[in-house]
Amino acid sequence: MENRRSRRAAAAVALVTALLTLVGALAAPAAAAPPPPYVHGGQTVPTYSYASAVRESVQVDTKLDSDHDGTPDTVSVDIVRPRTATRVPVIMEASPYYSCCGRGNEFQLKKYDRNGTILSMPLAYDNYFVPRGYAFVAVDLVGTSRSTGCGDVGGPAEIGSVEAVVDWLNGRGTARYRDGRTARPGWTTGRVGMIGKSWDGTLANGVAATGVRGLATIVPISGISSWYDYMRLDGVPRATGYPGWLAGAVDGRPAGTCDAVQAGLTSAGDDTTGDYNDFWAARDYVPDAGKVRASVLIAHGLNDQNVFARNFSRWWDALAEHHVPRKLWLHQEGHTDPFDIDRGAWMTMLHRWFDYWLQGIHNGVMGGPKVRVERAPQQWQQQADYPAPGARPVRLSLAAGGGGAGTIGTGGGSGTVALTDNPDLTETQAVGDPNAARSDRATFLSTALSGTTHLSGTPTVTLRFRSDEPDTELTAKLVDYGTAARDDYLANDLSGIEDLDTRSCWGESTADDSACYLDTTEVVHSTDYGVLSRGWTDAAHRTGLTRYTPVAPGRWYSITIRLQPQDQLLAAGHHLGLVVSLSDTENTSPSSTGAKVTVDLAHSTLSLPVAGATHLGTVATAPQLTVTAPATRATRSTPARRLP
Template sequence: MPLAAVLASLLALTLSPVATFAAPGVLPYVHGTSTEPVYSYQNAIRESVWVQTPNDSDKDGKPDRVRVDIVRPREAASTGVKVPVILEASPYYSCCGRGNESQLKGYAADGTVNAMPLYYDNYFVPRGYAFAAVDLSGTNKSQGCPDVGGPAEVGSAKAVVDWLNGRALGFNADGSPAKATWTTGKTGMIGKSWDGSIANGVAATGVPGLETIVPISSISSWYDYQRFGGVLRAPGYVTYLGGLVNGRAQGVCEPQIDAAQAASDDSTGNYNAYWAARDYRSTVNKVHASVFVVHGINDLNVTTSQFGRWWQDLAARGVPRKIWISQQGHVDPFDIRRTQWVDTLHQWFDYWLQGLHNGVMSQPMASIERPSGEWTTASTWPAIGAVDKPVFLGDGDGTTGTLGGFPSGAVRTFTDDPNLLEGAAVANPNQPLASRAVFLSGKLTQPLRISGIPSVTLRVKVNKPTTELTARLVDYGAQHRVDYLSDGSGIHTLATKSCYGESTATDSACYLDTAVDYTDSNVDVLTRGWKDAAHSVSLKTVTPLQPNRWYTVTVPMDAYDTVVQPGHSLGLVVVGSDTDSTSPTTTGATVQVSLAGSYLLLPSIGNLPFVRTAPQIGTTTLKAQALRRPERNGDFR
């Protein structure tokens, strides 16, 4: 054996006391169909590279360069073993932190990263992966400016994938060229919220080398995040988000953020070129990476329409995929089902990045948590057999209407009340309230599975040029449920810790444990939907309503999956403004609803019982809650 090879082998053994020799042609970190922790995390290479992007988002006349902090196994580099890359591109590495403990990047005296948020590097680097953490354009230590999910941010992350595959320029701190000769080029992107949204966006560019993405609680269309059917979620949201993550010196990015805010057009709520550039679903035909979607079915920050419509588009193209749906809100699966999540993620990356045939794609595609906290599996999502069924609205007793009977020719009337919060809107459905219309099913005699994307079509006459229309699907019935309205969106943090991977003096692999929050309640809002009636013709233009004219307005609702139990009633509650979740331009309109032209489209298995009169529900209590717009409660990560 040549002397150089002998020295390299001795070096590998010195640096990694757990390293093992592999048979010829077998990677040293692969055992059977799994990667194993044979490399030293303590002695891993930690380096920083600045990758040049095709954008000049700060308008300084030069292409932006974004910082990439990398941790990779030294033994692999020493022996010429190339490794794939797990990549997280985030704007939160200095402003807000990642994970339940809001971890930030940490740096040694020489500027090299010595602490990465989360466990991805601790766990996967010893198993033959590199981990790369990208500061999105204009954030932390990167050049450029943040553009809130736009071409600069997506382009900055895409450029890193290109660099890993030899198609983009990289530079060391001294300006010398940096080449990623140590990697196979196979890259998997992961991240929660904004981070996972960028993963969706990069996948939608079709960049070669991106083999898989794992978007957690992530956005697929920023219009649908900051607008709900033409209704503003909050004014000035682009300024708020861009300023939140801006890491540049005062005055560098403010003009660009201000211009983006103006382009987003709060004044009309229209879908325009600004939003089209942030609509990843519009280029879903370019996605070739596999997709592992994770989302809380009760996420009130990144609402479930984001994964529901993205999933439908991926399914239509036959993209390899997997999905986890939890009962919590905007919560990472690491803090819900920790051991199972890490094991499944490990298998997923081993399959897609290491090429190990471990059977993960033969497992059930969907893993779904029920309100009780029990997890079930299914071969696909939505559920096989779930059919979009029109459920007609009946007049009932003239106060409370019915779901599941014959369509009625009656007209129901309500008046928009911006002070009507959700708790009051859904409470005590048999009592008259001038600001809502309520329709109830009979009490179920068998379980009703709801699985998919509901909608409500309303035939309305409005006495103002527009009004917001808000629809809520409600489960009326006593049950022990996951409490997604708790302070932790369904979890609370414990004092104990568990460890996933190896630690160093500056980067611990141990994290505070969590537990699920539960509540006993007799009412639960399942899913919601919003629409500005003046956007009923098109989201691209405002079409003011004419008085004394009937219009058909469809209110899309957020994707949902649950089983409504026997003895419960399903309710549809329709109101005007929703100041819990949106910032509507309240008009105080009086809305007439023709029941003959109105219906709920419910993706379901099973039928609602036929009723002529709505059942008596009795007193209901919905837990008091803070306003849910993320900028009001800090739940933006």
């Protein structure tokens, strides 16, 4: 009996001891998980050999049949990843350009070994980030290179093909190696960051707008957020037949495979009216900003004449409305990657950005101002937001002059001006010699600014007009008259940069894949004037973009021209100019009607987005300005279809 009691007591003590041990274990703080082997000092550091990285090529299955051949499309995906048992996140660039046109300032293409496995990737992302514990994944867009299907220019097929790759990386899809073996992404954490310039950055915007899980961040560089805002300018086509031509320019399928699809794209785009229709709505990512789960780092040129700045500003504003974590880099060049403008600062930012959003390293990258902006050549500033906090629309009046330039000022507007459409009018003719009387443009000048004026936001011009034709294009250009050093953003195919003879290296190289790239510099000239912003609209779309409504000849109407957003300083002593004309065949492909238009200036205004003091006053007579056309600056040509 005694032994039985002793055994029961011992058992009770053991049970209490076990329970206390369990409670203690639950109450004690969990031991912090050790950082990955490639994280030291609060950042990822080169740890793995780039030369011995795993290189593989797979075909990802989709649920699409964009070429209508009865077989689901497959997407070709090339991968470079560290040779490690540790799972790593993914930096991904999807592009239509890997075999047709090249990537980056040096137009690099993918290169493969004799077995069809990736040997060399364009750009430095793999060289720089793979040794630091990232995988780099390059996706051939549907219908291009080694992918099947047909591209639909930013539409459901293209976005869906890239979304399928994100799904596969997160275990929600299937893929095969080129020899038919099943490919499983057991090497990745599933966290994906998309990056790319132009069309590639556009794909990042579009995929983020689906809300796909696993896409943690995007870095769109000169990206499109609305294909209508890329190919149309408030009802005015930039070039006719653009969608079908663009799909054909990157087509990697056998001849004839995608002809019907491409013809359908051009037809659906509707050059005849220029309307915003279902075709364009399917390629407008801005309304879906509320679905975005990813953080967003945007980079864009304020003077980008390929993908106009409206594409970043509308996207930026929509993301803000939905509280999406975001930051913004703005520069004064054209269609250019920050890698070729301020390389060291940009790569530092990318490194910190991806470390935070893909690796979970708390490095403070989201602290401080949201915006870094270049307001003049190599003059960078931090700014709390965009537009600059406190920026407000300043309404300025327009008044007619005595046969030459009219005036811009804070007083009342008066008089009328008459314009006759001239399809041969060049921008140099329109904005140069502003005091000369011309029948094909009207110019308005301010007094000399009494202090530096900060423009930050989107200017608009509202005109009360009548036309003797049922339709006409209306063009407005905001000009800074005054000598200054300015970026020549039209130079070298609208990039605004030129190559130097030196190279800098960003990551590890192999015999087949160099990490060293030509250094570049901004093209800068001293000029007597610079065009700050441009805007175009179609008179038959004055009430909205979804319906073509011709004007009644001789009847008065009001229309607002939205210019492209800008962030720039106007120097004291300079004059602000506004130039109004009709068709602009250097920048658009209008149906030039030969219209004669009268503008009622008493009911027309310029709205200028100003942060701080305006430094503009009333003016009775336009100042007489002598300016020299910038002969050394690059000039425009008739707008051709161009790749984004």
